[in-house]
Amino acid sequence: xxxxxxxxxxxxxxxxIDYSRxxxxxxxxxxxxxxxxxIHIIGTNxxxxxxxxxxxxxxxxxxxxxxxxxxxxxxxxxxxWINGENASNKELQNAHEELQKxxxxxxxKKLSYFEYTTLLAMIIFKECEFVIMEAGLGGxxxxxxxxxxxLTLVTPIAYDHExxxxxxxxxxxxxxxxAIQNSAIMANQRFSEVYEVAKSLVDKNIYRVDNLxxxxxxxxxxxxxxxxxxxxxxxxxxxxxxxxxxxxGVSYKVSDFKNATLFGRLSRVSKNVIVDxxxxxxxxxxxxxxxxGQKFTLIYNSYRDKNYHEILLILxxxxxxxxxxxxxxxxxxxxxxxxKALDDLSIKHTIFKEIKNEQNYLVFxxxxxxxxxxxxxxxxxxxxx
Numbered sequence: 001x002x003x004x005x006x007x008x009x010x011x012x013x014x015x016x017i018d019y020s021r022x023x024x025x026x027x028x029x030x031x032x033x034x035x036x037x038x039i040h041i042i043g044t045n046x047x048x049x050x051x052x053x054x055x056x057x058x059x060x061x062x063x064x065x066x067x068x069x070x071x072x073x074x075x076x077x078x079x080x081w082i083n084g085e086n087a088s089n090k091e092l093q094n095a096h097e098e099l100q101k102x103x104x105x106x107x108x109k110k111l112s113y114f115e116y117t118t119l120l121a122m123i124i125f126k127e128c129e130f131v132i133m134e135a136g137l138g139g140x141x142x143x144x145x146x147x148x149x150x151l152t153l154v155t156p157i158a159y160d161h162e163x164x165x166x167x168x169x170x171x172x173x174x175x176x177x178x179a180i181q182n183s184a185i186m187a188n189q190r191f192s193e194v195y196e197v198a199k200s201l202v203d204k205n206i207y208r209v210d211n212l213x214x215x216x217x218x219x220x221x222x223x224x225x226x227x228x229x230x231x232x233x234x235x236x237x238x239x240x241x242x243x244x245x246x247x248x249g250v251s252y253k254v255s256d257f258k259n260a261t262l263f264g265r266l267s268r269v270s271k272n273v274i275v276d277x278x279x280x281x282x283x284x285x286x287x288x289x290x291x292x293g294q295k296f297t298l299i300y301n302s303y304r305d306k307n308y309h310e311i312l313l314i315l316x317x318x319x320x321x322x323x324x325x326x327x328x329x330x331x332x333x334x335x336x337x338x339x340k341a342l343d344d345l346s347i348k349h350t351i352f353k354e355i356k357n358e359q360n361y362l363v364f365x366x367x368x369x370x371x372x373x374x375x376x377x378x379x380x381x382x383x384x385x
Contacts (some may be wrong), residue, residue, distance in 0.1 A: 003096040003120075004076065010113040019141040022115045026146040029102045034126040036066070038147050039244060042176045043155025043187070045282045046237040050155055050187075051132040052081070052262040053241035058130050059084055060256035066125035067132045068144070070114065071367045073264050073277065074374065080121045084259070087124055088143045095123040118143040139176030147219075151247060152184040153240055154206075157194045157281035159307070173197040185212065185247060186312050187240045190282070212243040224257045231266050233286035264370055266290060269378050272360045279366040281307055284314040287364065291318045296362035298322045299352050301369050302338060303331040309341045316347060319362070323352035329368045 039054065041047045048069045055067035064083055072078035080087040087095075099120055100108060108116070114136050126129045133149075135142040157173050173194045177184075183205040189195060198206050213221075221242060225235040238257070245252050261267075264277040266287065274296070276287055298319040302308035312322070322342055324335055335351075342349040355361060355377055363373045 003092050007076070007113055007117070010111075010116065012113050017112070017137075017141070021110060021112075022118075022143040023146050025103070025111060025115070026035070026119075028104075028107070032102050033119075033122055035122070035213070036125060036128045036131045038131045038149045038180065040131050040133050040135065040144060040147075040149045040152045041155065041370075042139045042142075042152060044160045044172075044176075044280065045278070045286070046155040046156045046187070046233065046240075047134045049234055049262045049265050050153060050237040050240050051134050053238050053257060053260045053299060054153075054244050055081065055130075055132045055258035056084075057241065057245055057252050057256040058132075061250055061252065063130055063250075064128045065107075065130045066121065066128045067134075068118070068121040068125070069134045070136050071231065073367055073371050079117060080124055082124060082128065083124050091124055091381055092120070095120050098123050107188070112143075122147070135176075135179065138179075140178035141175070141178065145179045149181050150183075152180045153244055154180075154184055154186040155163045155240065156187055156189055156236065156282060158190065158280065160280045160282070169193040172195060175329075177201060180206070183207075183241065184249070185209055185243050187236060191332065193327065199358045207243075207247070209240050209243045212246045213239065217242055220252075220254055225252050227254070228257065228261055230261075231286070231290035233290065234265060262366075269374070270355075272357065273355065273363065274361070275363040275370050275374065277367045277370045278364055279303065279306055281310050281314060284311045284364075287362070288314055288318050291362070294318060294360070295320050296360045299325050299363045299369070299373060300338075300365045301325050301327045301335075301359055302333050302365050303329075303368075304333045304334075305331070306366075308333065308338060309344070312341060312345055312347060315362075315364070316345060319347070321348040323350055325352040325363075325365075325369055325372055327366075327368050327372050332368070 018113060038155050039109060041051050051067050051069055055065050059067045067081040070079050077086040084336055133144045133378060135144050157176055169191045170193045174197050177197055185207045186198060187209050221239055224238060264275055266276050268275055278287060300322050301324055325339060
C-alpha cells in the first residue's frame with residue numbers, strides 16, 4: 001500500500017488521545033532507529049518558522065539537517081524537509097516500507113496519523129547530524145517528545161488546544177515545558193505565568209533568548225529581517241533560532257538565512273492577497289500588529305475549538321469586512337455561528353466567491369483555509385512550499 005493511501009486511512013483528529021501509545025511503541029523499536037542530535041521546538045506559535053530559520057542556517061554551515069513540521073498546506077512532503085528540500089515521494093515511500101518492517105501490524109494500525117509520520121520522519125533523517133523537530137499539539141505528551149534531545153526551544157506560549165493542554169496559561173505552560181529534558185532557550189513571553197512555571201523547573205537549564213544574543217547578533221537580526229521583509233513576530237522567531245546557533249557554538253552569516261522563509265506566514269501570493277496559516281488569538285495579535293495602519297477584506301473560517309470571537313475582535317482594526325470561505329473539514333465551525341459572532345462585533349460579512357482586483361485581502365483562519373484558498377484561487381505551481 002502506498003504511504004498516501006495508508007495515511008488517508010488514519011483519522012487526522014481525535015477527541016481523546018492515548019498518551020501512552022507513542023512511548024510504548026518507541027520503546028519497542030528505538031534500538032532499530034538511528035537518532036541524530038535533536039532540537040525540539042515547543043510553544044503555541046512560531047514553531048515552524050523558528051525551525052526553518054535554524055535548519056536553513058545549519059544547512060548553510062555544511063551540516064546535514066532535517067526539519068519536521070506540521071501540518072502541511074498543499075502536500076504531505078512539506079512536513080519533512082531534509083538538506084534544503086522537501087522529501088521526495090520516493091524517499092517517503094521507502095521510509096514507509098522500512099517503518100512497516102519495524103512495527104508490528106497491531107502497533108502500525110493503532111498509531112495515529114501524527115505518531116506514524118513522526119516515526120517516518122526519523123527514518124528519513126537517520127543520516128542527519130541535526131534534526132529540528134517541531135511538536136504538534138503540545139509538550140510532554142506530544143509524539144515528538146519521546147526522543148532524546150540536546151536542546152529545547154520554547155516559542156511564545158498562549159491559549160490554544162485548551163481541551164488537551166489545560167484551561168489556563170499556567171497549566172498550558174506546565175504541559176509544554178515538561179517536555180524539556182535538560183537545556184532550553186525561551187523566547188520572550190507575553191504571559192508572566194510562563195516564566196513562573198519555568199522557574200519552578202529547578203533541575204533544568206533554561207535560558208532567555210536575550211541573554212544569549214550579543215550586539216552583533218542584534219545587528220544581524222535587523223539586517224536579515226530587512227532583507228527578508230520579516231514582520232516583527234517573524235523577527236522574534238529568527239532571534240530564537242540565532243540564540244540556538246549560539247548555544248550550539250555554530251557561527252553564522254547574514255547570508256545563511258536567504259532561503260529561510262517558510263511559505264504561508266504573511267506570504268504575499270499576489271499583488272493584493274496575503275496568506276497566513278495562523279489560527280489562534282496570539283497569531284491574530286501578531287498579524288494585527290504587523291498590518292496596523294492597513295485595511296483588508298478578511299477571507300476567514302475557523303475550527304470549532306478556536307475562540308473565533310476573540311480572534312475577530314483582535315483583527316477588527318485591520319479589516320473592513322469578512323468573507324467566509326467554505327471549507328469541508330470535520331473540525332470546522334458552523335457558518336451560522338461565525339456569522340453570529342460577526343454580527344455581535346458589527347463586522348460586515350458575506351460568503352467568499354472571488355477575488356476582486358480593487359480590494360486587498362488577508363487569508364487567515366487555519367491551514368485548511370489557506371489550502372482551500374490557494375488550491376482554488378492561486379497558481380500554486382510557482383511557489384516552493
